Amino acid sequence: MSKRGALDSFFKPAAPKKAKYEASTEKSVHATYPYAVPHLPASITESLQFSPSEEGKVMNEQLDLDLVYYQPYVSPAVSGSMFEFLRQELFFYRVQYKINRGGVQTVINTPRFTTVFGVDATSKFGDGGMVLDAKTGKKAEASRYKCKPRPIPQCLDVLRRMTEATTGEAFNFCLVNYYANGQDSISYHSDDERFLGPDPAIASFSFGAKRDFLMKHKPIPPSTSPAPQLEPKPVKLQLGSGDMVLMRGKTQSNWLHSIPKRAGPEAHKGRINITFRKAMVKAGTENYYQYNVGTGGVYRWDSKEEKMAAWLQDKIADSAKGGEKDEQNTGKEQS
Numbered sequence: 001m002s003k004r005g006a007l008d009s010f011f012k013p014a015a016p017k018k019a020k021y022e023a024s025t026e027k028s029v030h031a032t033y034p035y036a037v038p039h040l041p042a043s044i045t046e047s048l049q050f051s052p053s054e055e056g057k058v059m060n061e062q063l064d065l066d067l068v069y070y071q072p073y074v075s076p077a078v079s080g081s082m083f084e085f086l087r088q089e090l091f092f093y094r095v096q097y098k099i100n101r102g103g104v105q106t107v108i109n110t111p112r113f114t115t116v117f118g119v120d121a122t123s124k125f126g127d128g129g130m131v132l133d134a135k136t137g138k139k140a141e142a143s144r145y146k147c148k149p150r151p152i153p154q155c156l157d158v159l160r161r162m163t164e165a166t167t168g169e170a171f172n173f174c175l176v177n178y179y180a181n182g183q184d185s186i187s188y189h190s191d192d193e194r195f196l197g198p199d200p201a202i203a204s205f206s207f208g209a210k211r212d213f214l215m216k217h218k219p220i221p222p223s224t225s226p227a228p229q230l231e232p233k234p235v236k237l238q239l240g241s242g243d244m245v246l247m248r249g250k251t252q253s254n255w256l257h258s259i260p261k262r263a264g265p266e267a268h269k270g271r272i273n274i275t276f277r278k279a280m281v282k283a284g285t286e287n288y289y290q291y292n293v294g295t296g297g298v299y300r301w302d303s304k305e306e307k308m309a310a311w312l313q314d315k316i317a318d319s320a321k322g323g324e325k326d327e328q329n330t331g332k333e334q335s
């Protein structure tokens with residue numbers, strides 16, 4: 001590049017980065033979505049057919065641990081575009097909620113972006129995304145949920161169906177986390193809520209930055225008989241883009257997992273995590289929407305600023321359709 005060219009590009013505002021995928025013109029729409037979500041580009045869908053890219057490795061030598069680790073499930077040829085696509089096209093939330101700690105109310109700021117789709121096994125989505133009773137097939141009563149369940153958009157449903165075929169498990173929920181950088185995290189927890197039923201299977205995908213996935217056994221009471229012969233050792237998996245971990249059996253009732261904050265060469269990069277789960281009862285639906293959508297504003301990837309930004313529905317709606325509003329979304333800017 002000439003000096004002049006270099007100077008020009010230094011002063012010119014940066015053009016938004018070109019997406020690494022050919023967007024589909026078909027879209028998933030639903031009254032609860034802030035905006036329509038494009039279908040998975042055909043090139044990605046075609047490449048996904050070759051998944052799993054590697055055979056899963058069973059990890060069950062330790063007490064109560066039962067994992068299948070696909071390293072990777074989605075090949076490097078497509079995991080990068082899958083990451084770019086999902087980060088660009090999905091809508092996210094930065095949920096705040098209150099907890100009571102020893103009688104004191106504390107506000108918790110979820111340290112990552114989240115979003116969720118699906119409905120528990122007592123309901124299903126009919127044509128047009130209407131919530132129906134799973135048994136009768138009739139429209140569910142309006143009072144069934146406080147939240148507004150959202151059908152899984154096509155771009156995630158493709159992956160859900162493939163995961164069902166690979167694992168032999170059924171999934172009705174898709175939770176998505178976006179870790180903007182190494183400061184975003186999820187602390188030690190287990191997905192052992194009663195609404196998932198006993199010994200739930202959870203398939204967990206990684207796209208984008210490499211992050212450590214840490215696991216440790218829950219404390220074993222000294223009174224446990226017979227006492228375990230070997231003390232379970234903590235597990236550390238360095239999850240890369242396209243990897244999938246299936247957690248099943250007694251894993252959730254006995255082990256905790258986390259994605260800790262991290263410095264290092266990948267710390268400035270974003271990571272998407274997708275988990276597929278099966279919620280059995282209504283409490284699962286309420287819980288997932290409360291903690292992954294919440295009541296705040298919508299965020300969307302801003303390719304020019306290269307960060308998640310408050311999605312200003314009012315502005316977009318004003319220019320696109322003359323100020324018409326969707327009751328699902330206030331378009332409120334968040335600080």
Ligand SMILES: O=C(O)CCC(=O)C(=O)O
Nearest residue numbers: 177186204213259273275
């Ligand atoms: O990001 C991950 O890999 C883990 C996510 C997770 O543990 C969860 O969503 O419950």
